[in-house]
Amino acid sequence: MRHKLVFLALLALLSFVGVSSSAQTRSQDGAEVRAADQEWARVFAAKDLKASVDFCADEASVLVPNAPIATGKQAISQAFAAFFAIPDFKISWHPSKVEVANSGELGYSTGVYEMTFKDAAGKAMSDHGKYVTIWKKQGGKWKVVSDIFNSDLPAAP
């Protein structure tokens, strides 16, 4: 009987430790995904191609408007390089919502972006819209597995 009680007490303790460490992980991971989102925005705005691609998992897909899906680091590198080659390209984005699964390895960030650039004729252009980025923890680091965005601006006639 006494051993049964000790066993039950140990089980209860293990459950408690499990639950509280899981809750702590979740909250930390939400902050981690938000930080990863904003660090990715920083290196992308700085047109650092290597650092921008390094944020992506090997199997990642980037879903750019008016282009086919870019899957894998080589295709993603080409898609990012095309952005960085746009004259006077400037971009920023900010997450309005971040969620992480209870298990702490899958999450997403979503929010709004703003960009400015010059068109082929040198005319100043601007765009703003929204995005969703899916993040997966791989080897202790949050990596992008999917990124997609679209514009708020009315479609051209």
Added chain:
Amino acid sequence: MRHKLVFLALLALLSFVGVSSSAQTRSQDGAEVRAADQEWARVFAAKDLKASVDFCADEASVLVPNAPIATGKQAISQAFAAFFAIPDFKISWHPSKVEVANSGELGYSTGVYEMTFKDAAGKAMSDHGKYVTIWKKQGGKWKVVSDIFNSDLPAAP
């Protein structure tokens, strides 16, 4: 000593049961999210407004190109109704990838869509592109918390 061994054996058994039931849940949830994605596509293609909106969580956001973010069932209902009002609107989509977190309550589906419709002048138009839908299990049912898509077609000049 003997009790310690029994305790360790019980712990090992509990871990094993925990791991295998979690793996089983993940695989089932992947199939569940895929089925939810395709059932949502079915009611949306049928222009069933109530059923299409019912797939969305109360706090869901739908991120339609060339429009601001629609958050909440009322805004989402208006966004869907605008699609269903397009003359001869037909749509289908199919997930190419589905992932669910180990904890089994958060996942996403991503794939490609096709749509056809008539423009204001009655001219037949078509579009195809890609999408990402984020799903969350609420009250035992998979609900959309975020949905976003964009076109593969070149931007209008």
